[in-house]
Amino acid sequence: MTDTIATADWNRITDELNADGHAMIGPVLSAKECQSLSAAYEEEALYRSHIHMKRHGFGQGEYKYFSYPLPDPVARLRTALYPPLARIAGQWEHQLGTGRTYPSDHSGLLERCHRDGQSRPTPLILKYGPGDYNCLHQDLYGEHMFPIQVVVLLSGEGTFEGGEFVLTEQRPRMQSRAEVVPLKQGCAVAFAVNERPKLGTRGYYRVKQRHGVSRLRAGQRLTLGIIFHDAK
Secondary structure, three states, rough: HHHHHHHHOHHHHHHHHHHHOOOEEEEOOOOOHHHHHHHHHEEEEEEEEEEEEHHHHOOOOEEEOOOOOHHHHHHHHHHHHHHHHHHHHHHHHHHOOOOOOOOHHHHHHHHHHHOOOOEEEEOOOOEEEOOOOEEEEEOOOOOOOOOEEEEEEEEOOOEEEEEEEEEEEEEEOOEEEEEOOOOOOOOOEEEOOOOEEEEEEEEEEEEEEEEEEEOOEEEEEEEEEEOOOOOO
């Protein structure tokens, strides 16, 4: 996993995140790791919270937030992905003129979050069955927010129909643009949590993004969500 991330084409990933607000990475998990994490969804001791989306108006389906300590594949993935994404995030903040900076390693970001009361882990597994979907949303969780997150598809090819990962881009004084991102088992997509810079004729401006999942038509779909900041 770590070697795959280290040898990924980060120039391409950077260019795609800058241009489109998302980029494919991977595969970052093996089929065996995907199957193991999918099976672990039933192990309640691993999780701090179990959310039924319909109850909260989030959509239909369910998800569980992991407790600390995170399962080894999740912890390693979070740690390995953070440094190259932090370089991109730092560039975004500079272009937007926010003055925000990010530590070079993930432990530094967590230390910052925990110092201000954001100490609950945010990696999660989402589970969808027939008819389930996830409304367009943003995963913010508190004052300290890392602007890029990652989703990894755990389910194998042919195990579900529908359930496409969807991103929308809201541009100032323009209609929103939607895009469907195809994913394969073990592969990841990195995308903007909230907003990113876009170069226009008068310099950089802010583009808002939301993400969700379209209605699942058949089967079962499980995904791993990697959010780098922790929650209050």
